[in-house]
Amino acid sequence: MLTNEMRKELIQTAVEAWRKAYAPYSEYAVGAALRTDSGTIYKGVNVENAVYPLTICAERVAVFKAVSEGEMTFSAIAVVTKNGGTPCGACRQVLAEFGLETVVLIANLGGELVLETTVGDLLPHAFGDADLEAGRG
Ligand code: THU
Numbered sequence: 001m002l003t004n005e006m007r008k009e010l011i012q013t014a015v016e017a018w019r020k021a022y023a024p025y026s027e028y029a030v031g032a033a034l035r036t037d038s039g040t041i042y043k044g045v046n047v048e049n050a051v052y053p054l055t056i057c058a059e060r061v062a063v064f065k066a067v068s069e070g071e072m073t074f075s076a077i078a079v080v081t082k083n084g085g086t087p088c089g090a091c092r093q094v095l096a097e098f099g100l101e102t103v104v105l106i107a108n109l110g111g112e113l114v115l116e117t118t119v120g121d122l123l124p125h126a127f128g129d130a131d132l133e134a135g136r137g
Contacts, residue, residue: 002076002103007116010035011107014080017043018109021058024048030058031080036071059091063098076103084114092123100126 010033018031025048032044044062048055059079066074077095079087084106087095095102100120107113120126 006035006076007078007105007113008111010041010076010078011080011105011111011113013041013043014078014107015109015111017045017058018080021045022047025050025052025055028081028085030085032058032062032077034059034062034066034077035075036066037073037075038071040066040069040071042066042069042071057088057091059087060094063091063094067098072098074098074102076105078105078107080107080109080111082109084108084112086115087122089123092119093126095119096123096126096128 013033014031017033018029021029021031023029023046030046034042042062042065044058044065046055046058047061059077086106096119102119104117104119104122105113106115
């Protein structure tokens with residue numbers, strides 16, 4: 001159960017993360033904060049590269065940090081940008097791997113919630129392990 005206090009904390013943590021984004025090329029900074037079912041919060045920022053395609057999004061950094069610490073069930077992720085942009089398709093797919101129920105809080109730099117949704121709503125008909133299993137051979 002995600003309380004309003006948890007929402008606020010998660011968005012605030014994503015705002016803090018935002019300041020550490022490394023985005024010298026696009027100048028589009030993104031901060032993310034991912035809350036696991038254990039209550040731990042993992043931060044992420046976008047990390048760009050002079051070889052542009054090597055860039056990684058804030059959401060995936062947060063997910064990979066959590067998974068690399070053995071945490072794979074997430075209650076919510078907050079994503080903060082100046083304009084309240086939504087996660088890209090690649091990040092939706094990576095989040096879907098770990099559950100369609102994860103709540104997605106989209107907020108702006110002022111900490112205002114712009115949109116509350118779920119990974120499942122952001123990625124209808126998501127491809128998953130069941131599709132792989134069914135289509136093998
Ligand atoms: N970006 C993210 O970090 N998350 C998203 O979901 C959208 C895009 C980053 C990647 C790149 O560093 C910059 O925003 C512009 O695309």
